[in-house]
Amino acid sequence: MQRRTTLTQYLIEQQRKTQKLPADLRLLIEVVARACKVIGYNVSKGALGGVLGSAGSENVQGEVQKKLDVISNEILLEANEWGGNLAAMASEELEEIHPIPSEYPQGEYLLLFDPLDGSSNIDVNVSIGTIFSVLRSPDGVNTTTQSFLQAGTRQVAAGYAVYGPQTMLVLTTGDGVNGFTLDRELGSWVLTQPQMRVPEDTHEYAINASNARHWHPPVTRYVNELQAGADGARGEDFNMRWIASMVADVHRVLTRGGIFMYPADKRDPSKPGKLRLMYEANPMAFLTEQAGGAATDGKRRIMDIVPERLHERVAVFLGSKNEVERVTRYHDEA
Ligand code: AHG
Ligand code: MN
Ligand code: MN
Ligand code: MN
Numbered sequence: 001m002q003r004r005t006t007l008t009q010y011l012i013e014q015q016r017k018t019q020k021l022p023a024d025l026r027l028l029i030e031v032v033a034r035a036c037k038v039i040g041y042n043v044s045k046g047a048l049g050g051v052l053g054s055a056g057s058e059n060v061q062g063e064v065q066k067k068l069d070v071i072s073n074e075i076l077l078e079a080n081e082w083g084g085n086l087a088a089m090a091s092e093e094l095e096e097i098h099p100i101p102s103e104y105p106q107g108e109y110l111l112l113f114d115p116l117d118g119s120s121n122i123d124v125n126v127s128i129g130t131i132f133s134v135l136r137s138p139d140g141v142n143t144t145t146q147s148f149l150q151a152g153t154r155q156v157a158a159g160y161a162v163y164g165p166q167t168m169l170v171l172t173t174g175d176g177v178n179g180f181t182l183d184r185e186l187g188s189w190v191l192t193q194p195q196m197r198v199p200e201d202t203h204e205y206a207i208n209a210s211n212a213r214h215w216h217p218p219v220t221r222y223v224n225e226l227q228a229g230a231d232g233a234r235g236e237d238f239n240m241r242w243i244a245s246m247v248a249d250v251h252r253v254l255t256r257g258g259i260f261m262y263p264a265d266k267r268d269p270s271k272p273g274k275l276r277l278m279y280e281a282n283p284m285a286f287l288t289e290q291a292g293g294a295a296t297d298g299k300r301r302i303m304d305i306v307p308e309r310l311h312e313r314v315a316v317f318l319g320s321k322n323e324v325e326r327v328t329r330y331h332d333e334a
Contacts, residue, residue: 004190006180006188007188007190010178011029020175021173024107025134027085028083028085028107028134028157029171031079031080032079032111032132035130036161036169037187039130042072042075043068043122043128046125052123055069057070059094060094060311061311066122073093075115076130076132077089077091077098081104087107087110087140087141088110088111089111090113091112092280097143110135110147111133111134112135112283113131114279117130118246120244121243121244121245121248127245128247129247129251130160130163131159132158132159134156135154135155135156136156148278148310149309151304151305152304153303155286158282160283161247162247166181167184168182168193170254170287172286176196176291177254177287178193178194179193179194193255197292198291198292199320201322201323203237204239204258205223205238205240205258205323206240206243206249206253206258207223207242214265215265216334217334218330218331219261219265219330222326246275246284257319258319259320260318262316263298273297273314275313276314277314278307281314286303293321295318296328297317298331
């Protein structure tokens with residue numbers, strides 16, 4: 001029989017190999033992965049499980065919460081509360097941080113998540129996901145919101161689960177990026193995409209083009225050149241894809257290259273982009289860089305940004321290095 005590496009085995013070997021993966025971090029990742037299995041199970045039930053549709057509430061982002069936003073958030077909180085490895089959690093769906101209840105032992109890590117990414121795709125049966133990021137708490141039992149406000153370079157692990165035709169977990173602990181596919185019969189994550197790499201060049205881009213009239217000039221210049229294709233300045237054709245689940249779009253980029261963009265635009269100067277720095281941009285930037293790609297907000301490396309607020313938003317350009325560098329250069333030249 002062919003020998004298969006499971007997530008558990010991968011993490012234990014990683015702990016031995018790098019010494020950078022302490023046992024408590026390894027266990028924490030296992031708990032998150034287990035929670036993603038439960039979320040994936042609920043997602044797969046769809047209408048049969050009564051999980052589709054709106055929850056009738058609004059989150060701190062001003063978005064209407066879907067039932068699965070709420071369910072996934074609860075699954076992650078509950079799974080991670082009692083493990084003893086965390087000081088606190090923060091979520092796209094919670095206004096304030098979630099300290100570990102005093103009845104449970106405290107750990108030194110902070111877990112941040114977007115419990116259900118791609119909410120607008122839930123009811124139409126298109127790939128959605130869960131994104132997570134792990135930081136160390138500098139403040140132990142005295143963890144506050146301030147403890148979370150660390151640059152993305154301080155992440156010790158990040159990843160996502162994608163609930164699509166296959167359920168996959170893509171993970172980095174700072175030693176490359178590895179993809180695991182859920183074997184539903186065995187209930188285990190199996191290493192199927194070892195050492196994922198983003199090619200430096202690409203002919204594929206992703207952006208919500210319905211916002212084109214609101215874009216700033218560097219984005220318009222860059223996308224116009226792509227769309228001009230072989231007849232324009234670039235002298236070659238580019239293809240476009242937009243799933244509108246960041247997890248699924250980034251998964252494509254990590255699988256076959258591409259550039260993913262969610263720029264800031266002219267509509268609301270107080271809103272620097274749509275995506276959230278700490279639950280979406282940082283973990284995806286960490287994964288992308290670990291796979292040989294790049295991630296900026298048009299000006300700065302995303303992981304260098306020191307957040308001022310938990311729910312801070314940021315513009316995102318990530319993926320194949322040469323394209324991210326080009327659009328970033330266009331911002332410099334503007
Ligand atoms: P979420 O469902 O967690 O709120 O995130 C949605 C995000 C992201 O997944 C996606 O890239 C983007 O919203 C899509 O935005 P548009 O609907 O503007 O295309
Ligand atoms: Mn949302
Ligand atoms: Mn999201
Ligand atoms: Mn979400």
